Amino acid sequence: MNIELARPDDLPELLDFLYAAFRAGNPDHPRFEALFPDLFAPAAEAMARHQIIRKGGRIVSCVGTYPMTVRIAGCRVPAAGLGQVSTAPDMQGHGFMTQLLAAAARRMEEEGAAVSWLGGRHDRYGRHGWELVQDGYVFSFSGGALRAMDENLLVSSAPGSAAEISEAMFAMRDAATGVEDAPESYRIRLGRGEAEVWTAHRRKTDAVAAWAVVLPKARRVADFCGTTDGVIQIAKSAALRHGSLSLPASGADKGLLERLRAECAYMRIGSQMLRIVSLVRTLAAYRPLVEAAMPSGCGATLRMTRGEAPAEEVVLGAGGRAIELDPKRMARLLFGPERAGDVPGVPADLHWLNAVFPIPFTIPELFHV
Incomplete structure (x- = not known):
């Protein structure tokens, strides 16, 4: 066929x-x-x-x-x-x-x-090479039990189809965890799910502190950028309007995670389906993060088998013992949710791997397919 x-x-x-x-x-x-x-x-x-x-x-x-x-x-x-x-x-x-x-x-x-993401079921796609791995954390806000709002910030909202996103606002996305996009295609995405655009302004200067895309029917934040204070103010305001709200956050956003832990009603670990398309490209993309976390003097060679295709190898640090895994276990080593040393096939004495992995990966809901 x-x-x-x-x-x-x-x-x-x-x-x-x-x-x-x-x-x-x-x-x-x-x-x-x-x-x-x-x-x-x-x-x-x-x-x-x-x-x-x-x-x-x-x-x-x-x-x-x-x-x-x-x-x-x-x-x-x-x-x-x-x-x-x-x-x-x-x-x-x-x-x-x-x-x-x-x-x-x-x-x-x-x-x-380097990697492939999908939102399907593990029992359906696991046998085709996708694996269930960690996807940061999901924080829940309840409109009836919110802590005090920040009086220095004013929050407004507009339907996605009518929202005005200035060049300066769009440029704020460059510093945030997210997916690269052009303003024109981003505005088309705002037609998804009756999206709303929420904006937090500084009361004294009217400067934009943060903005976010909220899906009201799902009661979830689908994309966000800006200051931690602004993002939390938006989450609280949207939760008050819609009754509750979920805000997914990457494990890479340490400062935001600490504040969300203090402010939210509930927290859970998120999950996603990933496939490592290329081990070499994946670790090349994450090289700055991996090298910064590598303990001095440590090393290993990661080897990912790929059925009849040639295996891929990547040397970590000083190199050394080979860790040979199939693509699904390699995905768990790199992205969690368990500690690297707990993945079957990883030598138990290579404790330093827990300082390097898992590495974060997440796709905001506005870019789900």
């Missing part, structure tokens, strides 16, 4: 196919042009992100891969989101998903991704 790249004239059929496929498991599932307006533009580049299989002239299976660059802990990580994985209900059991996921993995490697 042939795997094709979708074309602009496939858009109506593809949208109808996806809607029918996902509604089979969830009758309330929205249409994809409303859910992801940024991913389904009728342009050749956007449509070619979707690989499809046809049978009898109709689309029967699909997967989408979406390149992105994630900024985290001073590093720029080339990543690819995986989404819209689907097969027509009457065509399941023919191996279409297996073939498309393998093709998507090859495509991501060819396009230079």
Whole structure:
């Protein structure tokens, strides 16, 4: 069977196919042009992100891969989101998903991704190479039990479609954990989920201290940037309006984490599905973070097996003993949630690895696919 790249004239059929496929498991599932307006533009580049299989002239299976660059802990990580994985209900059991996921993995490697993210179930995607790893922390605010608000900050909100985001505000994202984007495409993303843009201003100067994108139906913060005080003021204000609010935060944002622990009602460890597309590219992207954490005089060689493909090797520090793991265990070593020394296959006496790993990775919900 042939795997094709979708074309602009496939858009109506593809949208109808996806809607029918996902509604089979969830009758309330929205249409994809409303859910992801940024991913389904009728342009050749956007449509070619979707690989499809046809049978009898109709689309029967699909997967989408979406390149992105994630900024985290001073590093720029080339990543690819995986989404819209689907097969027509009457065509399941023919191996279409297996073939498309393998093709998507090859495509991501060819396009230079270091890691691949998806929001699906572990029991479905684990056997295809994605692993459940840590995704920072999720802090919950309850509108009925909030601590005192900061009187030095004023908070306002507007629908995402009408929000005014100045160049200076958008530039604030450069210093935050997040996904690189252009202002034009970011504004299209704000059409997702009836998003709201919340802004915290300094009372005396009216300067913007922080701003965030809130999804009111989900009652979650989907993206944010700015000062810790401003972000927390926004979270409290949105929780008061919506009754409660969840704010995911990366383990890389140490100062924010400490404040959120003190202010929130509940905290839990987040999880996500990751696949290491390339060990070499992953550790090259995180080199500044890894080198800063490496204890003096320590070293090892990480070796990731890849089935019939050649294994990848990366030397840490002074080099030394080889640690050979399959991609799923390597993902757990690099990204948690357990300590590096607790991952099966890692020698128990290499305690220094716990000072280096896990490394943080997270994709704000506004960029989920």
